[in-house]
Amino acid sequence: MSDPKLPPPLPARPVDGPGSPRDVPPLPGTHPIDPATLPGAIRDELEAPDPVAIDTASAELRDGINRCPKCGSTDIRHKPGTDLLVCQYCRNEWHGERVEEVFGFGEGIDTLTGTVVASGARDIAADAAALMSFKCSGCGAEVTINTENAMTARCHWCRHVFGINEQVPNGAVPDAVLPFHIKKDDAVARIRQFVDKRRLFALKAFKDQFKPENVIGVYLPYMIVDARASAAVAGEGEIETRRYTRGTDNNKKTYYDADVYHVERQVDFTVDDLPLESSAERGNLDIQANTNNIINTILPFDTKNAVRWNASYLSGFSSEKRNRNIEHLRPRLEDQLLSIARAQVEGSARRYDRGVRWEHERLDVHGTRWVSMYLPVWLYSYHQPGKNGGLLHYIAVNGRTGETMGSVPVQQWKLLLAALTVGTILEGLAIAALVTMA
Amino acid sequence: MSDENGLWLLLAGPAGATALYWALYRYYRNTDKSHAFERETTIEATPVTGTDTKVGTVKGTQATRIRGDNLRDYRARVRRVESADTGTAQDDRRDAHD
Numbered sequence: 001m002s003d004p005k006l007p008p009p010l011p012a013r014p015v016d017g018p019g020s021p022r023d024v025p026p027l028p029g030t031h032p033i034d035p036a037t038l039p040g041a042i043r044d045e046l047e048a049p050d051p052v053a054i055d056t057a058s059a060e061l062r063d064g065i066n067r068c069p070k071c072g073s074t075d076i077r078h079k080p081g082t083d084l085l086v087c088q089y090c091r092n093e094w095h096g097e098r099v100e101e102v103f104g105f106g107e108g109i110d111t112l113t114g115t116v117v118a119s120g121a122r123d124i125a126a127d128a129a130a131l132m133s134f135k136c137s138g139c140g141a142e143v144t145i146n147t148e149n150a151m152t153a154r155c156h157w158c159r160h161v162f163g164i165n166e167q168v169p170n171g172a173v174p175d176a177v178l179p180f181h182i183k184k185d186d187a188v189a190r191i192r193q194f195v196d197k198r199r200l201f202a203l204k205a206f207k208d209q210f211k212p213e214n215v216i217g218v219y220l221p222y223m224i225v226d227a228r229a230s231a232a233v234a235g236e237g238e239i240e241t242r243r244y245t246r247g248t249d250n251n252k253k254t255y256y257d258a259d260v261y262h263v264e265r266q267v268d269f270t271v272d273d274l275p276l277e278s279s280a281e282r283g284n285l286d287i288q289a290n291t292n293n294i295i296n297t298i299l300p301f302d303t304k305n306a307v308r309w310n311a312s313y314l315s316g317f318s319s320e321k322r323n324r325n326i327e328h329l330r331p332r333l334e335d336q337l338l339s340i341a342r343a344q345v346e347g348s349a350r351r352y353d354r355g356v357r358w359e360h361e362r363l364d365v366h367g368t369r370w371v372s373m374y375l376p377v378w379l380y381s382y383h384q385p386g387k388n389g390g391l392l393h394y395i396a397v398n399g400r401t402g403e404t405m406g407s408v409p410v411q412q413w414k415l416l417l418a419a420l421t422v423g424t425i426l427e428g429l430a431i432a433a434l435v436t437m438a
Numbered sequence: 439m440s441d442e443n444g445l446w447l448l449l450a451g452p453a454g455a456t457a458l459y460w461a462l463y464r465y466y467r468n469t470d471k472s473h474a475f476e477r478e479t480t481i482e483a484t485p486v487t488g489t490d491t492k493v494g495t496v497k498g499t500q501a502t503r504i505r506g507d508n509l510r511d512y513r514a515r516v517r518r519v520e521s522a523d524t525g526t527a528q529d530d531r532r533d534a535h536d
């Protein structure tokens with residue numbers, strides 16, 4: 001009965017049109033339709049509270065690989081909920097060095113010139129192998145780590161844990177890592193709450209198979225960019241000078257007179273820690289083909305707290321590899337800088353009460369600084385079968401702030417039925433009103 | 439579409455149904471969400487400067503807004519003008535969407 005292609009889909013929207021990630025996102029907590037006007041069950045769902053934090057320990061974390069600076073033990077873990085590393089042998093705790101201070105990443109944005117690249121953000125060597133081998137110092141066995149999806153591995157024989165801590169020129173090792181703060185149980189609770197608010201019209205198979213415990217912690221690769229730029233825009237704006245109506249009672253029309261201005265604006269600005277997805281797959285925000293915009297939405301992170309790369313933080317988590325270089329990402333950066341500039345000048349054009357049509361824009365990027373960083377994300381995924389391989393839905397939790405966003409597949413016929421029912425009621429009211437008028 | 443006999447009221451049903459469909463669809467799928475970098479990034483900007491020159495008037499239009507109003511569509515790109523000092527422009531944007 002749940003034939004997925006039963007109801008015809010509603011008109012498709014363009015990839016970059018309204019309702020896409022190219023659209024300026026709505027303010028948090030806003031709905032396009034006033035919930036008060038909707039039937040009770042739908043209203044309750046919309047008005048249910050948003051996810052809250054529940055702080056409990058995660059069982060995910062395993063042994064680390066560094067040597068304890070105090071006793072030399074290799075049994076080191078990331079202390080959940082903190083940025084600390086802790087020695088399991090002598091309980092020594094220490095904090096990773098914050099890259100912000102070690103490398104001065106927070107300073108001098110207002111004097112940036114040219115392209116400054118941190119070592120971990122250098123171009124990826126095209127022929128570098130993803131597999132790296134180590135000789136275990138514990139037992140002598142060969143241990144292989146696949147840097148496509150992991151940065152640590154455990155020796156099968158002696159349980160010694162390895163991590164890739166040296167920067168190898170294949171782009172696998174970033175400059176910095178931002179450790180998970182949100183623990184697994186907390187992420188599970190947030191995901192459960194997110195879905196509980198979206199059950200009425202959720203795909204039945206999704207609800208049946210829903211197991212938020214299957215969430216996995218993933219370090220995703222980003223480029224964190226500082227930039228100094230100037231931008232200019234030009235166009236036309238209109239100010240209303242007169243408003244009047246013409247016509248008789250039944251055929252009244254409103255007319256406007258307006259003054260037309262040529263408008264130019266310039267602004268110089270700096271941007272601190274703009275995050276850009278540095279894997280081609282994650283950076284593809286085409287909402288027709290994937291739900292990566294969900295992962296994009298849980299940005300930003302408190303990247304100021306990122307610590308110098310240390311694979312110990314990654315034990316027990318999976319990771320994705322960066323495959324985009326700075327030159328690939330530059331167009332996206334410029335696009336975002338232009339959007340920022342346009343947002344900055346908006347306030348200066350308020351007097352144009354009939355709006356402004358910007359026609360030209362110009363961007364001068366004076367300087368940029370690029371740092372490659374792993375950011376922590378809890379991901380729950382659900383594969384919805386369908387044509388072209390179906391669609392992978394994500395529910396994502398920011399591993400630092402707990403911000404949660406998701407894509408829940410809908411049962412189309414149920415949603416259409418509800419919409420048509422409400423539409424029919426409205427139509428009945430409209431007809432009744434017409435009959436009374438006649 | 440005539441507003442003569444109030445027949446436009448008959449659009450209430452289809453319009454309401456479509457609006458509700460898309461509102462709920464977006465609530466579940468969140469296709470309209472993305473990182474609001476324009477307001478969630480630390481930005482330091484100098485005061486905006488510019489010029490405003492009156493170039494004409496419009497008389498008796500029925501349009502409530504200027505044609506092509508994009509003041510708030512920050513992400514809608516318009517024609518990129520070559521910059522004088524760095525030479526960064528359109529031709530640099532080869533794989534903006536991959």
Ligand SMILES: [Zn+2]
Pocket residue numbers: 068069070071072073087088089090091092
């Ligand atoms: Zn120790």
Ligand SMILES: [Zn+2]
Pocket residue numbers: 136137138139140141155156157158159160
């Ligand atoms: Zn071993």
